[in-house]
Amino acid sequence: MDLQRMTIARAAAAMAKGELSSRELVTAYLNAVAEKDVKVNAFLKTDAEKLLALADASDARRKAGNALSEWDGIPIGIKDCIVVEGETCSCASKLLENVVSPYDSTAVARLKKLGFIPFGRLNMDEFAMGSSCENSAFKKTANPWDITRVPGGSSGGSAAAVAARMVTAALGSDTGGSIRQPASFCGIVGVKPTYGRVPRYGLVAFASSLDQIGPMTNSVEDAAIILDAICGKDPADSTSLDVPAPKLLDAVRNTDTTTLKGVKIGLPQEYLNAPGLSEDVRKALDSALEKLKSLGAELVEVSLPHTKYAVAVYYIIATAEASANLARFDGIRYGARKEAGDLVQSYFASRGAGFGDEVKRRILLGTYVLSSGYYDAYYLRAQKVRTLIRQDFDNAFKQCDVLLTPVTPATAFKFGEKSDPLQMYLSDIFTIALNLSGNCGMSVPYTLDSGGMPIGLQVIAPALAEERLLSFGRVLEANAEKPEFIPDI
Amino acid sequence: MASPENNKLDVAYVAQLARLELDPGSVAALQRDMEAIVDYINELSELDVSGIQPTAHAMEQTNVWREDISRPGYAREQMLANAPAIIEEELIRVPQVLPGEGMS
Numbered sequence: 001m002d003l004q005r006m007t008i009a010r011a012a013a014a015m016a017k018g019e020l021s022s023r024e025l026v027t028a029y030l031n032a033v034a035e036k037d038v039k040v041n042a043f044l045k046t047d048a049e050k051l052l053a054l055a056d057a058s059d060a061r062r063k064a065g066n067a068l069s070e071w072d073g074i075p076i077g078i079k080d081c082i083v084v085e086g087e088t089c090s091c092a093s094k095l096l097e098n099v100v101s102p103y104d105s106t107a108v109a110r111l112k113k114l115g116f117i118p119f120g121r122l123n124m125d126e127f128a129m130g131s132s133c134e135n136s137a138f139k140k141t142a143n144p145w146d147i148t149r150v151p152g153g154s155s156g157g158s159a160a161a162v163a164a165r166m167v168t169a170a171l172g173s174d175t176g177g178s179i180r181q182p183a184s185f186c187g188i189v190g191v192k193p194t195y196g197r198v199p200r201y202g203l204v205a206f207a208s209s210l211d212q213i214g215p216m217t218n219s220v221e222d223a224a225i226i227l228d229a230i231c232g233k234d235p236a237d238s239t240s241l242d243v244p245a246p247k248l249l250d251a252v253r254n255t256d257t258t259t260l261k262g263v264k265i266g267l268p269q270e271y272l273n274a275p276g277l278s279e280d281v282r283k284a285l286d287s288a289l290e291k292l293k294s295l296g297a298e299l300v301e302v303s304l305p306h307t308k309y310a311v312a313v314y315y316i317i318a319t320a321e322a323s324a325n326l327a328r329f330d331g332i333r334y335g336a337r338k339e340a341g342d343l344v345q346s347y348f349a350s351r352g353a354g355f356g357d358e359v360k361r362r363i364l365l366g367t368y369v370l371s372s373g374y375y376d377a378y379y380l381r382a383q384k385v386r387t388l389i390r391q392d393f394d395n396a397f398k399q400c401d402v403l404l405t406p407v408t409p410a411t412a413f414k415f416g417e418k419s420d421p422l423q424m425y426l427s428d429i430f431t432i433a434l435n436l437s438g439n440c441g442m443s444v445p446y447t448l449d450s451g452g453m454p455i456g457l458q459v460i461a462p463a464l465a466e467e468r469l470l471s472f473g474r475v476l477e478a479n480a481e482k483p484e485f486i487p488d489i
Numbered sequence: 490m491a492s493p494e495n496n497k498l499d500v501a502y503v504a505q506l507a508r509l510e511l512d513p514g515s516v517a518a519l520q521r522d523m524e525a526i527v528d529y530i531n532e533l534s535e536l537d538v539s540g541i542q543p544t545a546h547a548m549e550q551t552n553v554w555r556e557d558i559s560r561p562g563y564a565r566e567q568m569l570a571n572a573p574a575i576i577e578e579e580l581i582r583v584p585q586v587l588p589g590e591g592m593s
Contacts, residue, residue: 238550323507343586351508368503382533385538425526438547
C-alpha cells in the first residue's frame with residue numbers, strides 16, 4: 001500500500017477491487033501516527049481499539065454486500081471543535097479538556113452515514129483563535145515540512161496530519177482563513193465553502209456569522225467527495241442554506257485540465273500590492289498566471305478597494321461574536337470549574353483559569369466593542385464596512401469568473417516568530433475578506449519556496465459557485481509547478 | 490455617544506464586564522496589546538459609511554420557522570456526566586447563588 005500517495009478516491013478504488021480492507025488502511029494510519037506524531041504532534045487523541053472495531057464493522061458490511069457507500073471504511077480526521085458522539089471535544093482548551101460530546105455534529109453524522117470513520121481529535125488554536133496552532137493549551141503542532149516551523153492555524157493539526165499522511169483527509173473549520181492558511185503552509189488542499197453550505201450544528205461556535213466547516217485533503221477530488229457528503233440544509237442550523245446540492249465530484253472528474261479557454265481570472269490589485277507580500281509567493285503567483293494564460297485563460301485586473309479595512313472589520317465582528325458565544329463557558333453545567341466564593345466569583349475564576357491568553361484578548365476586545373457607548377462606533381460601523389467589502393466582491397465578479405490570489409503573504413514561519421498579536425492578525429489579510437463576504441474559496445498547493453516550504457494559491461469564486469471553484473482548483477492542481485507535495489518526515 | 494478617540498480602553502473594567510479573572514501580573518501587558526489593537530481598528534473611523542446598510546450575516550435569512558414538535562432529549566445521566574459537580578446523581582451542584590446562610 002502506498003500510504004504516501006493515498007487519497008479517498010484511491011482507497012475507495014482499492015477497496016472496491018478487494019485489494020484493501022478498512023482494517024489494513026486504519027492500521028497503516030495508526031502506525032503512521034505512532035511513528036510520526038511524536039515529531040508532528042497533530043493529534044490530541046486517537047483511540048486505536050475503537051478505530052479498529054469500526055474498521056472491522058466496515059469490512060464486514062462490505063463483505064456482506066452492504067457497504068454504506070464506496071467510501072465505507074475510510075478514516076477522516078476531525079478538528080477538535082467539531083463534535084463526535086462519545087468523544088472528547090476540548091477545542092484545545094483547558095476549560096473543556098474532559099468534555100465528552102453526547103451527539104454528532106451534522107457534518108460528522110453525514111460522513112458516518114456514508115461509512116467514513118472519524119479518526120482522532122486534531123489539535124488547533126484554542127477555540128480556533130490563532131494562525132499558528134501555538135495557542136493550543138495542550139501541545140504545539142509542527143509543520144511536517146520543517147518541524148521548527150508552525151503548521152498554520154487554527155486548523156493546524158488537521159493540515160499537519162493530512163500532509164504527513166497520518167490520515168487520509170480531515171475536517172477543519174474556517175472563520176478567517178483557518179482552513180486555507182494551514183493548507184497552504186502544509187502543502188494540502190483546503191476549501192472554505194460558501195457561508196451556509198455546510199451546517200454548523202455541532203461546530204463549537206467562534207464567530208457564528210463567519211464560521212464554516214470544510215475539507216482538508218491531499219487532492220481536489222477528495223475535497224469534492226467530502227463536500228458532496230456534508231453540504232445541504234439542516235433543520236438544526238437555521239443559517240444553513242436550502243439550495244440544490246452541488247455535484248462536485250462529477251464537476252471535478254469532468255474537468256478538462258488542459259484548457260481554460262473562455263475563463264476570466266481576476267487579479268485583485270490591492271492583494272498584489274499588499275505590504276509584506278514575499279518575493280517567493282509573488283513569483284509562485286506569476287508562474288501560475290503564466291501557465292493558466294497558456295491554457296487560454298484571460299487575466300483581468302480587478303479592484304477590491306476596501307481590502308485595507310478587512311482586518312479591522314474582521315477583528316471587530318469576530319471578537320464581538322466570540323465574546324457572546326464564549327459567555328456560555330462558565331464551569332457550571334460542563335467543563336472545568338474553579339470554585340471561588342459565590343456563583344459569580346466562580347464564573348470569574350473558572351473563566352480566568354480555563355481560557356488562554358489569546359482567547360482572553362479576543363473576549364476583551366469583543367466585550368469592549370459591544371459595550372455601552374461603543375456599539376455604534378465599532379460594531380455597527382464594522383457591519384457597514386462589511387457591506388462595502390461584500391460589494392467589492394460582487395463588483396469584481398462582474399468582470400471575471402474566479403479570483404486568483406496568494407493565501408498568505410509568506411510561507412510558514414518559525415515558532416515564536418510572531419509574538420505580537422496584531423502582527424499575527426495582519427498575516428490573515430488575504431483570507432479574511434471572504435469570510436466577511438460569504439464567498440467560497442480554496443487553497444491549492446502550487447510550489448515550494450526557496451527554503452523548501454509549500455506555497456498554496458487561493459482561488460475565490462462567488463457565493464454558491466463551488467462547482468466552478470473546484471473545477472478551476474482541479475486545473476490549477478493539474479498544472480502546478482510541483483507535481484506532488486509529500487514532506488520527508 | 491462616546492467616541493473611540495477620546496476614550497481609553499480600561500482592561501480591568503472590560504474584564505469585569507466579561508466576567509473574566511485576569512492574573513494581576515498580566516494586566517499591564519494585556520493593556521498594551523489591547524491599546525495597539527484598538528488603535529488599529531480605529532482606522533475604520535476614516536470611512537464615510539452614511540447611508541450604508543449593515544451586514545449581519547453573509548447570506549441573509551429571516552424568520553426561519555419550524556413546527557413546534559416535542560422530540561426526545563438526552564438521558565439525564567449522559568448530560569450530567571460532563572458536569573463538574575453533581576448531587577444525588579440527578580442535579581448539578583453550583584456554588585452559593587444568593588448571599589446569606591450556607592446551604593446543606
